[in-house]
Amino acid sequence: MSTLKRTPLYPLYDKYGARVIDFGGWELPVQFSGIQAEHEAVRTRAGLFDVSHMGEVNVSGKDALAFLQKLTTNDVSKLVPGQAQYSLMCYPDGGVVDDLLVYFIGGDRYMLVINASNIDKDLEWLHVNKQGDVTIEDVSDQTSLLALQGPKAVSILSKLTDAPIGELQPFRFIPDASVAGFGAFVSRTGYTGEDGFELYIGSGNAQALWEKLLEAGTDDGIMPIGLGARDTLRFEARLPLYGQELSAAITPIEAGLGFFVKPDKGEFIGRDVLAEQKLNGAPRKLVGIEMIDRGIPRTHYPVFSDYKQIGEVTTGTQSPTYKTNVGLALIDKAYAELGTELFVEIRGKQLRAKVVKTPFYTKAKA
Structure with a gap:
């Protein structure tokens, strides 16, 4: 019997009344106070998610851009430092290896954020297709990820940082913010249909930051949020979930994600099939x-x-x-x-x- 993996926040789950389930090999909270109440909190106030099970991979080197251009469907060359991009990695037949975020840190440095259930498969795919001067570093285990989502997110996070998070545009990030005294990589992407932030932090500081965020959001009605509400929130906003709207048997065009497929940028894995589907329909x-x-x-x-x-x-x-x-x-x-x-x-x-x-x-x- 295999042991379920746990995030650094696991020791706090009991304190907040979490009901945990097996989610792709991880022991994660499906809910804390109830899916309906948590869903409403994010839509009207704010919610805090532990998404530390997600994978983070640093990609760097002289040929990092060319490598990512070959591997992903979106046009990485359009990114400026401090900008993130939603993209997909595909098989030659157009099926999806994974959907991911690509963060351009600057120079030849990028960070990929990948789905927890796909970490091993994605890493293998990256290494199999690696060419040239490229370094691939899996930093998932030392990185925790907290997501603060909802209309009150700016007001709550502003209590804990002097970084100009209110001015941060969607899909932009601050790589070196100080939040509650901890160094954090703060982005503004979201997976709920609401405004919000992602805080990437060293795993040793995750519990303390979780508590600080909940404390800062008390007057704003913040709630810890589980996987159940995470799924209903992303579903209402028509955001895909790998394994359901996307898979090795479903192409990005079939899933309605053609905007993130850029055949004109040049060669990439799956391009021929996806270009044809984008032109003529899937x-x-x-x-x-x-x-x-x-x-x-x-x-x-x-x-x-x-x-x-x-x-x-x-x-x-x-x-x-x-x-x-x-x-x-x-x-x-x-x-x-x-x-x-x-x-x-x-x-x-x-x-x-x-x-x-x-x-x-x-x-x-x-």
């Missing part, structure tokens, strides 16, 4: 669905039209914000028009649904 398309009949669509539930299976649900739930039964489904593109009526098989019954616009939730403009 055979399948990820769409939003809303149930007409009573029932909640769940991951892998089959989707039908005229008793013919045309795809399956990738993620589905009752939206905590709107209380509607909605899902994302990867289906034959012929049935992807808005308003098209489909059927989702739930507990052996085919129940009516329709194709709807996504994202289900968009943050109100300030």
Whole structure:
């Protein structure tokens, strides 16, 4: 029996009432006070996430840019120091190895943030495809990651740092901020549909920073947030989860992520397939669905039209914000028009649904 991995924050979970589960080999909190309450906290106030299970990999060297250009779908050459980019690594057939963030620190130095369940696979992929003067360093074990998300995030973090975090633009970062007296790498990307920050910090300081952030956010109604609300938040904002909306069998174009695929930048792994799909369309398309009949669509539930299976649900739930039964489904593109009526098989019954616009939730403009 294999032992589940734990983040440096694990010793604090009990104090905050965490209910832990096995998440891809990690013992992580699915909830603290309840998914609905945590979801609402992030949408209206602020929430603090322990996402220290994510992987961090430093890539450096004279040929680091060329290496990352070959490996990722987005155009790394467009980055300026202090800027981050969402991207994907793909197989030659267009399937996804992983989706990731690429941070350009400056000179020939980059940091990649990868999914926890893919760390070993990604590292192997990086090393197999390495060419030239490139150094790859896995710093996941010594790096903890806390995410502070929600409309009150700026006000809370400002109490603990003099860094100009309020002026930080989306997908920009400060590599050497001091937060509550600890050195931290602070970025503004997010995975909830809300404003917020990611704080990369040495693992030895993670517990102290967690406590300081919760203390600073007391008057703003901050709550610790588990994986359950993390999933409903990202789902409402139509942000993909690897293993559901993305996989080795699903291309970025099928998943609706064509914006992050730049065939014109030059050669990269998977380019031929993805360029063709971007030009002519992929055979399948990820769409939003809303149930007409009573029932909640769940991951892998089959989707039908005229008793013919045309795809399956990738993620589905009752939206905590709107209380509607909605899902994302990867289906034959012929049935992807808005308003098209489909059927989702739930507990052996085919129940009516329709194709709807996504994202289900968009943050109100300030």
